[in-house]
Amino acid sequence: MARVVVDVMLKPEILDPQGQAVQRALPRLGFDGIVDVRQGKRFEIELDGPANDAALARAREIAEKLLANTVIEQYEVRFDGAVDSATAAPAAATSTSAERTAG
Amino acid sequence: MARVVVDVMLKPEILDPQGQAVQRALPRLGFDGIVDVRQGKRFEIELDGPANDAALARAREIAEKLLANTVIEQYEVRFDGAVDSATAAPAAATSTSAERTAG
Amino acid sequence: MSARIGVVTFPGSQDDQDALRAVALVGAEPVALWHRDADLRQVDAVILPGGFSYGDYLRAGAIARFSPVMEAVIAGAREGLPVLGICNGFQVLCESHLLPGALIRNGGLLFINRDERLRVESTATAWTADYSVGQEIVIPIKNGEGRFTADEHTLDELEAEGRVIARYLDNPNGSARDIAGIANAAGNVVGLMPHPEHAVEELTGPYPGPATDGLPFFTSILKQLVAA
Amino acid sequence: MTTQPAQSAPQHYTVDTVENAAATPEVEQPYGALGVKPDEYDRIREILGRRPTSSELAMYSVMWSEHCSYKSSKVHLKQFGEKAPEVDFLLVGPGENAGVVDVGGDLAVTFKIESHNHPSYVEPYQGAATGVGGIVRDILTMGARPIAVMDPLRFGAADAADTHRVLPGVVRGIGGYGNSLGLPNIGGEVVFDPCYAGNPLVNALAVGVMKKSEIKLAQAHGPGNKVVLFGARTGGDGIGGASVLASATFDDGRPSKRPSVQVGDPFMEKVLIECCLEIFAEDLVVGIQDLGAAGLSCATTELAAAGMVSAGVGGMDVQLDLAPLRDATLVPEEILMSESQERMMAVVTPANVERFFALCEKWDVTATVIGTVTDTGRLRMTWHGETIVDVDPRTLAHQGPVYHRPYHRPDWQDGLQAAVPDSLSRPKTGEELRETVLRLLASPNLADKRWVVEQYDHRVRGNTVLAHGEDSGMLRLDEESNLGIALSTDGNGRYTKLDPYAGAQLALAEAYRNVAATGARPLAVTDCLNFGSPEDPEVMWQFAEATRGLADACQVLGTPVTGGNVSFYNQTNNQAIHPTPIVGVLGVIDDVTRRTRLAFEAEGDILLLLGDTRDEFGGSEWAHVVHGHLGGLPPKVDLERERLLAEVLIAGSRDGMLSAAHDLSDGGLIQAIVESALRGGHGARIVLPDELDPFVALFSESAGRAVVAVPRSEELRFTDMCRFRGLPVARIGVVDGDAVEVQGQFSIPLEELRRAHTGTFPALFG
């Protein structure tokens, strides 16, 4: 079983009203010194088969075709390091690959 | 400047209609062998000051208070490894800390 | 002869019955199309209606774009088949790359249902010929992701080619250049966030009115098809 | 076919079989933690002649809960039947998923209101969303196409921090779910009062339409017929209580957490609706039931029990392990209690099963045969071949406990009623009256609710004739004949606190008046009774009085209660909310093009005040906003007057005499006039009757009143009709100009009124 994470974020040049709303709310909640907030989507996908390059390529295809609208979004695909539990090991530790595309 | 990523996902026991809609669509697009899809949110936050434990603690507080609805969501806070460019280094490489809470 | 105008129902479509009603009101023959059927049943034009296809959880229109019916619609549109995407239909057209740009979350983040004043900018399309350029009309919007966005180059191109078909007079959601609707270069494919099918009857249209400013979208296409 | 194979049983789980239960009478069961009282537990043992299995105990605990069995309210709700007026249009009365009313032609309308108060406090978005989803499934279950929703809401103080957490989420949830179902939201209420802090009220009403011949009932009969579970998979939603059973019956190795909050999937519900309607159209079901509170327990027992009652024989065998699961670790007790949303259960003849499944496949809806109707008189369930439930379903569904809870009039009631508002300082000068108008207009309860209702789609389906901002919502049912219906919901917690009997009647009177004001004839009632704890005798007294008042008033007005819902335990730290009965009235109108709007549309129209104005400020909006005062008695109830007023309003609409009509309620005459003026964009010149004190004339909340605008040419005909019928009518002014002017007192430009009225919500929540 391969667990892949796909992060989809609006391209930097696209306005992000959700991120901006968060940023505007923060000072009111007493959080200062927040320079920028961007909000995107995170997908956790479980695929049949081994966690190899082929799995990653499949996930990338899914991201390209469906999960991201590459007119406005960019995505990043990588293996999920964090294991299946609520108390997690550092996500970084077992990540083996990551890439980002500007779509 | 500290760049922190907050991943917010529905708790595993909570129904995820968004992920299910994606999962059901995939076979129609020719993607088989997808066992599970969960969809959540990803926030990229830039904070003033150094990327130290205090910054992470602040981000965690923001996540707890605003970004995650801890009744149904859990979150994970960590430094963003990927630098600010579209061609990315592996996100994992520079991550220094990550934790997940079940809220 | 009467024109056959198809309205696609995706799972999660909501305003399909309303589009069918508007088609019938102007005297065209309404034809219900199903998302799983690649067969367009010999319609002369297609409307992609409003709603929340597949729940719109991922992105509005993202999944609907891949349905069998859309393969036929995309192929037809490239051959000149008139297609009108209303709200969710507009989103589907952008996701299908039949129209440029994308529709993102409204500026205020909220779903907005409101009667909007629009200015018609182009009558050189299959769906707007019955208006006059500069005409001010009232058509309701109802959406959460209706903010049109595209890169500057695309926007300039749309303007230069006269493909902006309507603009908001009181931009409700931060749409780029107040754009409410656009057309493809050939003018057969039109996408519009406001809902003309909800401005076709005195009884149910915008109040205090004018209530029926949406009718010309449907009379335009009917006249073109009957003339053809 | 989307049938899925049975899952394998989770490891470590020890099945508590019927056989085992019979053999181990001494096993201690955690009934107390499930809310089952010791005497109730004893009765279960007596019914079964043994101890219940843990699955049976799970079922009894939910079916005999207050929520499902109405054990505290039953003895009072009975009056709705006993005092029901004789009518010929009631096709299905209380007891089914929703009442059904004959509206003429071959059409029937079903409608019902329900609460989702507590879940909406815990998780406002999902709580409200699933509240809408639940009531819509009730309507669908009757065989009807759902055609609209409404949402009466109550929140704590508008400026309280928690209200800013709860309200935006609730509104987004109602919109998010309702809009995604393609259901217009045609009305509702937003009312603030500190008493609802910690206990917001989220009531949702749904209405549907069907052919009279297509009414469906929740009954399982015909031995050999198949029991089909379809829609969403079953997850661990809303089974907090089941954990005690779980811990008693198995050990480790499974997720410890069960979701306390249900998440709705409106897309699933939308396809479920369309799928069911196609199934109904082909007449493929014998009986159908939605899965709401108590989930599978409720659906199986109610179907089986109703089938036995109506057909004389019946019963059901269920293979519980066939239920498709979202979480494979769920055990039977949890599956039985799960409240996962967007599920339905149907009884289908074997001959129709294939077609039924084909339609499910068309809509991508998961469907599974999980059981069979029998003639054993028993509801039996197995889990991987072992029998875990064997009961008479009627003992679960119909023979739950009935409580005659003690009640008494609170000691403080006299004091409250004695604290009359007469000594509160009243505005006297024109300038003071002017300020009071603007202050009330901008107060949260009277302010413009556009910020809320713009988040709701009220147009979808294209039959919405009237919606927000009008006295009632109105829908066209038939495009040929223009037959339509109107609906209004109302309820005033302050009035009901001052006098529960009168308060409930005033809620009905207001909704009734609102329906009539649009030109529709009020027909029938649904109600949602929101109260504190029934274990508090003072709350129970409020409940007894309110139900008695409502039942009596329905009898007088000829509008039977067709169904409703009771929500108890709305209290925090022993502080109960104001008793808040919300009443929904359904009316019918033969020709929707004759509807009356409330807007002043034509300059020169004559303004007439119908009804009597008295010095009545107990529980008024003025006393609340200006003085923070609650005391005295609510406005006098005169149901005969309400009926007369309604007749006049309906006749005026039918005969084309009215340009506008607006009922008078919170805020009194001036609030109504300002609303009508703002909506139509025309001002008014008002000349108050000499015999009335200006403050009383403008702000009193006397019931049984309306203001109408009539063209000059119709004035005589209309006033003659009023006099002939004995309804007091007074000419109070004319539609005119860009201001609301009260002669000799003040004049306020429409723009200034509009700013006051529309500024409040954006400032609070924008």
Ligand SMILES: Nc1ncnc2c1ncn2[C@@H]1O[C@H](COP(=O)(O)OP(=O)(O)O)[C@@H](O)[C@H]1O
């Ligand atoms: N306040 C009430 N007035 C009239 N009928 C009521 C009231 N409360 C509940 N009922 C009726 O009791 C029956 C059971 O109610 P409920 O459990 O809410 O139905 P459901 O199981 O469909 O949700 C329904 O027919 C309902 O209409």
Ligand SMILES: [Mg+2]
């Ligand atoms: Mg029900």
